[in-house]
Amino acid sequence: MLYEDAFVAERYAGIRDFFDAQAHSHPEAFDPSVRAIIDSGRRFGAADWCQASDRLGLLRQGCDAVLARFDVMVLPTTPTLISQQAMRADPIELNRRLGLYTNFVNLLDYAALAVPACLRADGLPFGITFIGPAGSDLRLADIGQRFHHDTGLPAGATGKPLPPPRDIARPAGTTVRLAVVGAHLTGMPLNSQLIERGARLLQATVTASDYRLFALQGTVPPKPGLLRVAPGQGHAIALEIWEMPVAHYGSFVALIGAPLGIGTLRLADGSAVQGFLCEALDTIGNPDISAFGGWRAYLAARSAPRQPTA
DSSP states (O other), X not given: OOSSSTTXXXXXXXXXXXXXXXXXXXXXXXXXXXXXXXXXXXXXXXXXXXXXXXXXXXXXXXXXXXXXXXXXXXXXSOSSXXXXXXXXXXXXXXXXXXXXXXXXXXHHTOEEEEEXXXXXXXXXXXXXXXXXXXXXXXXXXXXXXXXXXXXXXXXGGGOOOOOOOOOOOOOTTSEEEEEEOSTTSTTSTTTHHHHTTTOEEEEEEEBOSOEEEEEETTOSSOEXXXXXXXXXXXXXXXXXXXXXXXXXHHHHHTTOOTTEEEEEEEBTTSOEEEEEEEOGXXXXXXXXXXXXXXXXXXXXXXHSOOOOXX
């Protein structure tokens, strides 16, 4: 569809006046392969475009349904490596082959980011491409940057180390910061509810010293309840701060059941963030685990083998 169907006409339409004036009188103004592809777009009419658009629309529906099941799609950037000599001999067909894992991204209006992955045994490079829906560019940039730094590769052929990672800031008003203290922490049973909504971990920190943490009995999976108390009566409790797209925040909050809710938490640095809280009435009769300093430490202490007594 990209090289032989009516969508080729879009390339011709983009430079129609220039092409019609120059392509035949001054053929040297074009790369021969580019000229051949663009010239083929002149044979398509409006009906051809409509048919191609209808077919692409059906294909997009199927692909969107598949992509919605994943956080991100990962593919090789190219299926193989081709020498310059071979490419000059058969540019159109070999370009088509190189685009096996990427041509559909343009047609389906997806976002994609190619990242170096490793060097092969023969010293040639291999890379992967992260693919997501339209508008996911910043999310892909965040994932791609972290992956690239984890490879340990230098900055291209320079041999120099990569520069320090940068914070991939999202536009103001499009995200909300959320503090989690229990089952939504990294590696915990409900963390997937954050991941599947495009949330990313910003930092691990602690609350101000005005909170108490309770192990809520009968919750599935087990959860803690965080309660704000009078100054001097609490502890600093470990938590994680996540950033979630506003568009998905409502569906996340809708999953929260009693006795938990969302309120405003005060952090040790004096700032405030939305996060999980529990009403005082619902903490009565539940073990106070504040002294552990956090849910993860409490669970670790519970699972530690007991030492035999004399």
